[in-house]
């Protein structure tokens with residue numbers, strides 16, 4: 001079976017980019033090891049810290065963030081990193097050509113229940129001649145050089161693209177290597193499965209209310225077919241299911257907290273996942289616009305998300321055309 005780095009080189013990936021991806025996979029293997037040790041590693045449970053977005057950090061969030069940050073900042077090819085767990089960007093003492101944005105441990109509320117969690121990463125080129133500041137990261141998803149996630153589930157999988165096919169690697173725990181197990185992920189265009197946190201139903205706006213209501217009406221409703229629902233509460237696990245067998249994943253606008261109407265972060269979660277979904281033949285939108293076209297206004301920006309099987313995403317967008325925009 002092919003190992004990660006040779007497959008990247010076979011795709012003509014530059015050595016500098018191979019080296020950045022290598023750094024990420026080293027950190028991911030360490031995170032995977034610690035997660036699989038679970039309570040034995042003595043790192044589970046909440047710490048007293050809160051990250052800047054007001055969520056309680058788990059100790060493993062901190063450990064994962066620290067690992068990725070430290071290793072990436074040591075890389076000669078990285079200029080700066082932006083992490084979901086950091087207030088601001090962190091500049092490397094080295095002046096590499098790449099910027100890396102990451103969510104070190106997405107879906108971390110699943111840690112305490114031994115559920116799936118993941119690391120998401122996005123690699124951008126440092127804009128030429130630009131002063132080092134947060135602005136360097138304010139590039140649309142379509143500018144990404146590479147994107148991927150690592151799913152720490154029953155097995156640890158790395159799913160990534162450098163702009164070509166989406167490749168899936170599985171961590172062989174016996175030799176400590178990511179081995180290529182799927183040459184080209186392809187998301188089926190049609191689906192009968194959706195993923196949404198249904199408990200927020202009363203807070204959604206008209207387009208999603210109408211769309212989900214028609215899915216729930218199944219064979220008797222306007223869609224004329226039954227839909228299944230799944231929700232892991234970890235974007236990596238939910239998007240991985242979509243990547244594996246199709247589906248529609250959404251975290252829409254909702255009215256719970258007017259000051260925070262969207263949940264998912266553009267830079268660390270949405271842009272990289274959108275690149276992967278599109279490269280696997282799916283679509284990713286905020287209901288109106290392609291997510292990969294959105295230029296971030298700040299590094300911690302959140303957006304509404306609808307992604308997955310192309311025909312189903314198109315269908316959901318039709319409901320957005322027919323109902324007033326909530327924001």
Ligand code: F6P
Nearest residue numbers: 106107108197233234235236264
């Ligand atoms: O952004 C963090 C995250 O955990 C995502 O991974 C996941 O899709 C979502 O939040 C789950 O949100 P909720 O707890 O509202 O279901």
